[in-house]
Amino acid sequence: MENINCPACKSEQIEKIEFCKNCKFPFKGTEKERAIHIGKFINKKGVIFDSSDSIERSQQILFGIAGINLFFIIFGYFTIGSTFLDIIINLIITAIIAFFGYKIKENPIRYTLIPLILLLSIYTFNFIFNPILFRTGIMAKLAIIGALCYSIYLIKSAEKFKTKFNVKE
Numbered sequence: 001m002e003n004i005n006c007p008a009c010k011s012e013q014i015e016k017i018e019f020c021k022n023c024k025f026p027f028k029g030t031e032k033e034r035a036i037h038i039g040k041f042i043n044k045k046g047v048i049f050d051s052s053d054s055i056e057r058s059q060q061i062l063f064g065i066a067g068i069n070l071f072f073i074i075f076g077y078f079t080i081g082s083t084f085l086d087i088i089i090n091l092i093i094t095a096i097i098a099f100f101g102y103k104i105k106e107n108p109i110r111y112t113l114i115p116l117i118l119l120l121s122i123y124t125f126n127f128i129f130n131p132i133l134f135r136t137g138i139m140a141k142l143a144i145i146g147a148l149c150y151s152i153y154l155i156k157s158a159e160k161f162k163t164k165f166n167v168k169e
Contacts, residue, residue, distance in 0.1 A: 007034070008041040009165050023165055044161060051158035054151040055108050061147055062101030062115055069094040093118070108155045116148045 003012050009023040018028050023041055026033050073090045076082040082090075097115050104111040123141055126134040161167065 008038050009167070011166060045165075045167070047154065047161050048158045048167065051108075051154040054154040055104060055112075058108075058112050058148060058151040059101050059104045061144060062097050062104065065115075065119075065144065066094045066098035066101060069097070093122070109152060112148055112152050112155070116145065116152070119144065119148075 002015050004015050004027075005011070006013055006020040006023060006025045006027075008025040009020060011020065011022040013020055013022075013027075019026055023037075025037050025041075029037070069090060073082070073087055073094065076090075077087060096118065100111045100115045119141075123134060123145075
């Protein structure tokens with residue numbers, strides 16, 4: 001018996017089967033059913049590309065946060081005379097965020113989740129101890145949190161798709 005490759009997921013199948021064991025492609029379906037299945041499969045496969053774009057955006061967000069923090073560290077030092085402890089703490093936070101931005105492609109979930117938790121902790125700390133500072137730039141903070149959460153969602157969706165359909169990058 002000769003094997004064939006599924007036109008949708010490209011996995012090898014036994015020639016005499018009705019549906020692909022991997023993606024349920026209807027080998028014996030009508031032309032319309034096969035075309036619809038391939039279209040849906042390609043649409044679902046788009047989550048991989050969305051995930052990749054999202055990782056890039058998350059990296060840019062983390063670098064942007066690090067850059068803005070660095071600007072405010074320098075600005076705070078020269079204008080309001082920040083204490084040495086404030087400068088050191090902010091430099092450490094900035095370095096951590098920049099490091100995770102740099103490493104994000106190695107382990108996207110981990111290196112997106114840790115800065116997200118760090119930022120949420122800082123925002124919570126600000127909310128408790130300095131509500132005015134918390135409200136400053138609230139829309140930007142919400143956008144950053146939302147973008148990082150959505151990035152994690154897309155990464156997990158892409159991983160699920162790759163596992164389900166044995167997709168190799």
